[in-house]
Amino acid sequence: MKRNHKMGISRDTLWDAAFLSPQIILYFSLTILPFIIAVPIIFSDQLSFIDNDVHFVGLQNFVSIFSPPLVNSFIPAIKRTAIFMVLNYATVFIFGMSLALLMYETKSKYRKPFFSIIYLPYMISGLGIGMLLSMLFSRDTGSINLLLLKLGIIKNAIDIKNPSVSTWAFPAFIGWRYAGFNMAIFLGGLLSIPPETIDASRVDGANYFQRLWHIYFPQMFASIMIATVICLIGSWGVFDEAVGMGALTANKNVRFVSILIFKLGFSGVGDAQTGTLAEAVTMSMVVNIPLLVIGILLTRFQKKKQY
Amino acid sequence: MHKNIKRKRYDLFRVFIIFFFLIYSIVTIVPFYFLGVRSLVPTTEAAQFHLVPPKLEGFNMDSTFGNMATYYSIDLKKAKKELGLTGYINPNATWSEISKEKNINPDKIKKYFRSYLRYNGWIALLNDKRFINSVIMTVILAVSSIVVGGLLSVMTASVLAGFRKKWHSWIYALYMLQMIISPVVIIIPVYIILGKNLGLSNSYIALFLQFIKGGAVPVMLFTAYISTIPGTLKDSVQIDGGNRLQYFLYILLPLVKVPFATFTAIMFPVIWNDLLQGLVFLKPEKYTLIPMVNSLQGTYTTNYQAIFAGLSISIIPVLILYMIFQDLFVRSSLSGAIKG
Structure with a gap:
């Protein structure tokens, strides 16, 4: 099969290229190329998609996204997203990890039905999740609100439009959505631990928490890394759920960075009040290039640790 | 004796876990139940709690025509x-x-x-033609993207499986990159490429291309599966004078049914539930289902019944598919298939 590469491209390579090219061309132009064509836009004054009078402005956009009026919406959005990320990461463990650990202790014949139900919210659209949250907890018509009021558990209705409520409720609800997804990742890690290791620790008299700390967590390292990267990237890219809560219209509590970028790029067509398309792209890259680097480093780190 | 007590305590712990899972499952189902009820509760009664849809009091003849x-x-x-x-x-x-x-x-x-x-x-x-149209278009888009996208991913994986050459693993790494790029990060440049340069704004083809472009999960899934297929099969085709295309069509494709089902189960919800691409590329009258559900709040303003009915309609097909395919999810997750 091995051919001399100096003789030119081998038949085998031609077949490889024929099979790869349809998808890799699409993939490259719709995933990698966008980063490349973003570069000239960042240094330009492009107002909108239909703006044909584009000039080079150097680092102007990096200054303008950090100065008024744009900074007044950019910095709060970054803060909001950062808080969301921290709380969202907490839910990965509060929901995903606890459920996986409990599921691990359950007899396998009981696992399936519970697993299916816990996984179910992940099937629903993010938009639907946001709309469900509003449906359950809006002040006057929220179903859970009305139920709790009727049962006398709460005196005053919970108002999801209240910033301090939505700061907590939004990540909690998203944690519920991803509970099954994260549980599956962690359970996969748990189930790949050799049973002998666990038996040995039992014989040595290690209690549950010792086992957790010295066996489960270290052996689950790869799963924890994957869940971390997915949560990190997902938190800064959160969009659908926020739109379901009305982020594109009136609800300012869920106006995350991604929403701001979308609004700048697609709804405010060259509106001086909101900002330019170039500024939106600059914002997106300022926030996401560091994330990409962190994501790549984390996945590489995980691979090194594995071997 | 000591062992016995420990054993009993452990059994009690297990009962407690089952009880906990029962409660958690009920809590998970409740929102969907309420959604169904709320799609049948008139707006005029929305401020009262209803465990079941309220009884009809008959049509009020004093309500006005307008x-x-x-x-x-x-x-x-x-x-x-x-x-x-x-x-x-x-x-x-x-x-x-x-x-x-x-x-x-x-x-x-x-x-x-x-x-x-x-x-x-x-x-x-x-009775809303736009809504029905959006359902039909979403079904067509989802089915065609899964067939074409799946086929393309199998083609990709058929080359990459086994990483016979160094550059194969580079291509694989390139696909893995998709996992850490949120769609919203690149949506503006993507719109410039597809919408502006290729003139695909307000076209379903723009969405189709995005759905079939491939990514980390499909490539990972098919590559892992195809690398378990013995290489002797491929060699035997070559000995018989067959080329790679024949190997692909007659040997490989019939063998990838199982991962293709898993691929469908994973990708259908992703495509069906897409909001961003539809919102960006399509005009409101051509919206796919989820953007359409989002716009219901504008069209039907305070008719909560319509909004919640729309949300229900968007959920039901995924639920049905989930019930059919749930074995695949559970099996692939519980067997420790996700290892990174």
């Missing part, structure tokens, strides 16, 4: 025609006045509007 459109999203022209009403009707006239004036039996009016009271959300949506 309000039917506002409260129940009823097409007045159609209603007039179907009730046999002709001529001008004052929007402020009550139905009892209309029945007297036009000499129509009140029971006929009551009967006509009865179903509208409870099911008006569902009726309004199923």
Whole structure:
């Protein structure tokens, strides 16, 4: 099969290229190329998609996204997203990890039905999740609100439009959505631990928490890394759920960075009040290039640790 | 003796876990149950708690003609025609006045509007041509993207499996990159490429191309599976004088049914539930399902029944597919398939 590469491209390579090219061309132009064509836009004054009078402005956009009026919406959005990320990461463990650990202790014949139900919210659209949250907890018509009021558990209705409520409720609800997804990742890690290791620790008299700390967590390292990267990237890219809560219209509590970028790029067509398309792209890259680097480093780190 | 106590305590712990999972499952189901109920609760009663859809009190003959459109999203022209009403009707006239004036039996009016009271959300949506169109287009898009996208990913994986050459693993790494790039990060440049340069704005093809472009999960899934297929199969085809295409069509494709089902189970919800691409590329009248559900809040404003019925319609197909395919999810997750 091995051919001399100096003789030119081998038949085998031609077949490889024929099979790869349809998808890799699409993939490259719709995933990698966008980063490349973003570069000239960042240094330009492009107002909108239909703006044909584009000039080079150097680092102007990096200054303008950090100065008024744009900074007044950019910095709060970054803060909001950062808080969301921290709380969202907490839910990965509060929901995903606890459920996986409990599921691990359950007899396998009981696992399936519970697993299916816990996984179910992940099937629903993010938009639907946001709309469900509003449906359950809006002040006057929220179903859970009305139920709790009727049962006398709460005196005053919970108002999801209240910033301090939505700061907590939004990540909690998203944690519920991803509970099954994260549980599956962690359970996969748990189930790949050799049973002998666990038996040995039992014989040595290690209690549950010792086992957790010295066996489960270290052996689950790869799963924890994957869940971390997915949560990190997902938190800064959160969009659908926020739109379901009305982020594109009136609800300012869920106006995350991604929403701001979308609004700048697609709804405010060259509106001086909101900002330019170039500024939106600059914002997106300022926030996401560091994330990409962190994501790549984390996945590489995980691979090194594995071997 | 000591061992016995420990064993009992452990059994008790297990019972507790089952109990916990039961509670958690109920809590998980409740929102969907409430969604179903709320799609049948009239807006006028939305501020009261309903465990089950409220009883119908019959049609109120004192409600005015004009309000039917506002409260129940009823097409007045159609209603007039179907009730046999002709001529001008004052929007402020009550139905009892209309029945007297036009000499129509009140029971006929009551009967006509009865179903509208409870099911008006569902009726309004199923009569909404734009909504129905969005459902049909979403089905077509989802099915075609899964068939074509799956085929392309199998082609990719058929080359990459086994990483026979160094550059194969680079291509694989390139696909893995997709996992850490959120769609919203690159949406503006993507719109410039597809919408502006290729002229695909307001075209379903733009969405189709995005759905079939491949990514981390499909490539990972198929590559892992195909690398378990013995290489002797490939060699035997070559010995018989067959080329790679013949190997692909007659040997490989029939073998990838199982991962293809898993691929469908994973990708269908992703495509079906897409909001961003539809919102960006399509005009409101061409929206796919999820953007359409989002826009219901604008079209039906306070007709909560219609909004929640729309949300239900967007959820039901995924749920059905989930029930069919849930074995695949559970099996692949519980066997420790996700290892990184």
